[in-house]
Amino acid sequence: EDKVVQSPLSLVVHEGDTVTLNCSYEVTNFRSLLWYKQEKKAPTFLFMLTSSGIEKKSGRLSSILDKKELFSILNITATQTGDSAVYLCATDTGNQFYFGTGTSLTVIP
Amino acid sequence: GAGVSQSPRYKVAKRGQDVALRCDPISGHVSLFWYQQALGQGPEFLTYFQNEAQLDKSGLPSDRFFAERPEGSVSTLKIQRTQQEDSAVYLCASSLRLGSPFPTDNEQFFGPGTRLTVL
Numbered sequence: 088e089d090k091v092v093q094s095p096l097s098l099v100v101h102e103g104d105t106v107t108l109n110c111s112y113e114v115t116n117f118r119s120l121l122w123y124k125q126e127k128k129a130p131t132f133l134f135m136l137t138s139s140g141i142e143k144k145s146g147r148l149s150s151i152l153d154k155k156e157l158f159s160i161l162n163i164t165a166t167q168t169g170d171s172a173v174y175l176c177a178t179d180t181g182n183q184f185y186f187g188t189g190t191s192l193t194v195i196p
Numbered sequence: 197g198a199g200v201s202q203s204p205r206y207k208v209a210k211r212g213q214d215v216a217l218r219c220d221p222i223s224g225h226v227s228l229f230w231y232q233q234a235l236g237q238g239p240e241f242l243t244y245f246q247n248e249a250q251l252d253k254s255g256l257p258s259d260r261f262f263a264e265r266p267e268g269s270v271s272t273l274k275i276q277r278t279q280q281e282d283s284a285v286y287l288c289a290s291s292l293r294l295g296s297p298f299p300t301d302n303e304q305f306f307g308p309g310t311r312l313t314v315l
Contacts, residue, residue, distance in 0.1 A: 123238060125304060130231075132238025173303055183205060184233070184285060186306035 089114040093176050093187035101195050104166050108190045110176030111158040120152055120159050123175040125189065130175055133161070166194045198222070200307035202288050208313045209278045217273045217310045221290030228271050229304060230263055231287040239287055245271060246293075278314045285309040 091112045100106055112120065119137045123130035134143045136152035136159060143150050147166075152159045163170055173189040201220045209215050221228050227246055231239035232255075241255040247268035256263070260278075265271040275282055289304040 121238075130239055130304075175306075177306070183308040183311065184287065184306070185308065188305060189303055191303065 089178075089180070089185050091176055091178055091185045091187040093174075093190050095190060096188070097191040097193070099193045099195060100166055102166060102168060104194075105162065105164045106166060106192060108161040108163075108174050108176075108192070109158060110160070110187055112176075112178045112185070113157060114178045114180050114185055116180045117154070117178060118181045119179045121177045121179065121184075122150055122159070122161050123177070125173040125175050133174075163192075166192075168194050168196055170194050200288055200290055200305050202286075202307040202310050204310060205308065206311045206313075208315065210315055211278060211280060213278050213314075214274065214276045215278055215312065217275075217286050217288075217312070219271045219273070219288030219290075219307060221269065221271070221288070222305055223269075224292070225290035225305075226268075226293045227291045227304075228265060229289045229291075230271070230273050231289065232257075233285045233287055233309070235284075242273070242286075275312075278312075280314050283312055283314045285311050 094109045119135050121135050122133040124133055134150045139152055139154040147164045150161045171194045173191050175189045177184050177186045203218045229244050230242040232242055233239045243253040243263045244251055245265045248265050260276045262274045287309045288307045291304045
């Protein structure tokens with residue numbers, strides 16, 4: 088059965104902390120892995136990863152994929168209260184998307 | 197219990213045909229969302245229901261797109277006179293209740309999507 092598992096389910100940190108969010112997957116015909124930040128209604132696209140070992144960065148956020156061990160991590164350094172959101176991981180198999188249930192991150196001032 | 201389900205999983209339509217996409221949310225979830233995701237892009241918000249009430253349809257790209265949730269559970273997204281630019285994955289998500297003071301109530305659970313190809 089295809090699935091995407093994210094951990095932890097929720098996380099509370101203080102401003103300035105660094106966090107690492109995990110996403111493991113078991114899907115057939117893997118094409119890419121995507122990370123989203125979800126606030127209110129619509130998820131915001133963060134990264135799309137297709138190759139192992141190549142880090143993608145955007146400001147304080149970075150992500151990397153390991154296709155051998157079937158996981159990805161999303162790092163956020165120097166967290167801010169505006170980083171509070173649910174972070175979703177999804178895999179695209181070309182036929183459909185599989186979403187994890189997300190990691191809820193709360194950043195306390 | 198089961199998660200969010202969508203049907204059909206794949207749909208191929210000829211330009212000009214009407215299509216109907218179905219979403220079965222998680223039982224008890226009040227809020228339901230539709231998104232359109234083009235290849236290599238993030239999901240774009242289309243519309244949102246709270247029970248049977250369509251509270252926000254600001255993302256629907258044209259009047260060819262219509263969504264309903266008449267009994268507050270199953271929802272249908274209908275696209276009339278399909279065009280090639282409508283080709284995308286249509287994602288449905290549900291949550292316990294958007295706007296709840298409890299953060300976990302706002303968490304959205306996504307269905308697998310319907311991949312629509314318009315020829």
